[in-house]
Amino acid sequence: MKKYENSLGFLMHKHAPIIGVSIFLMLFITLTIELETYAQDPTIRYGTGVPPAVRSINDRSLRYLANTQLEDGSWPSGQNGAGITGICVMAFMASGEDPDYGPYATHIRKALRNMIINQNPKTGYMTGYGHGSMYHHGFAMLALSEAYGAVNEELLWKGSETPANRRRTIGEALELAVRCALTAQEKNPWGAWRYSPGSQDADTTVAGTVLMGILGARNAGIEVPNEAIDKALTFFQTCTMRGGSVSYQPMSSHGDGLTRTAIGTLVYAIGKRKDTPEYKSASEFIKRRMDQNNVRSGYTFYNLYYMAQALFQSDLKAWQVWNQRIIERLQGMQQEDGSFTSSYGSAYSTGMAVLTLALNYRLLPIYER
DSSP, X not given: OOTTOSOGGGGBOTTHHHHHHHHHHHHHHHHHHHHHXXXXXXXXXXXXXXXXXXXXXXXXXXXXXXXXXXXXXXXXXXXXXXXXXXXXHHHHHTTOOOTTTSTTHHHHHHHHHHHHHTSOTTTOOOOBSXXXXXXXXXXXXXXXXXXXXXXXXHHHTTTXXXXXXXXXXXXHHHHHHHHHHHHHHHHOTTSSOOSSTTOSXXXXXXXXXXXXXXXXXXXXXXXXXXXXXXXXHHHHHHXXXXXXXXXXXXXXXXXXXXXXXXXXXXXXXXXXXXXXXXXXXXXXXXXXXXXXXXXXXXXXXXXXXXHHHHHHHHOHHHHXXXXXXXXXXXXXXXXXXXXXXXXXXXXXXXXXHHHHHGGGTOOSGGGOO
């Protein structure tokens, strides 16, 4: 039997309580040092001074998502699947609403149940419509990571008619999803990912989505081998050009790649590679182009989602300037019913708009600096 194909619980870290205390202490020390270093208003640093415009966009968006959720927990969309559902779950959780008893608790539980029920119970694969199914898997894995430990497992299946043999805990589903991603990586010559678990090539957009899901799982306490993170980041280093831009695939640029470079900046930061020349050149690249507004229309929300996180991780002052401009831009884009539109469906674009602004709240663990 191959590595990563053992029992369901192999990834659960038996020392999680001890590590949790250590992480808390490290975060406290790190945040104290950073606060002194940046010497900025704590309400800006920690997200307590959320602009009224952000709250308005957020509240209208969440009402739209709540009103359009289907009975099975998913959303109507041309790209319907685990990734879209996961994006909506994170949107509901991003502003700090109680996931167990708050106004959207039922919507969160229905969505999580949908993701778990539709997960392949043997491989852990979480898929969706379209050719880029590993995109779905990556976003779904990240959503499970954010829900794990935040959503009460005892309430998750309460009132559900789902047979017992199809139920899993969030932790079990997350472990399966991580196992799927790691097994796919082990089989991939590049040590990364593309459209399906069996892909033999890789690209930085899919790889970034899956890697963020894995990093989120590790942040939640799931044990992930260091070599898996190292291999994926090595792939990104291979794709980082001398000028800082990140190519789509090795030896293939596909343009200057602002979104791809934002993805690269983000995974370097969350993967603790801020000391590398690739991180420094990529982060400078996106700052030089943060006023650029010529992203293809179909990828607008994808670009905004990653630019928000990459700038926040690399330069708080740059993010503040960019964030104010994007708030005004999203105000003008929001529809009467609270939705945002794109070729990938309103659930996707509305959820991504909420997550673009979620750094104003800074409540999801993956947004920690």
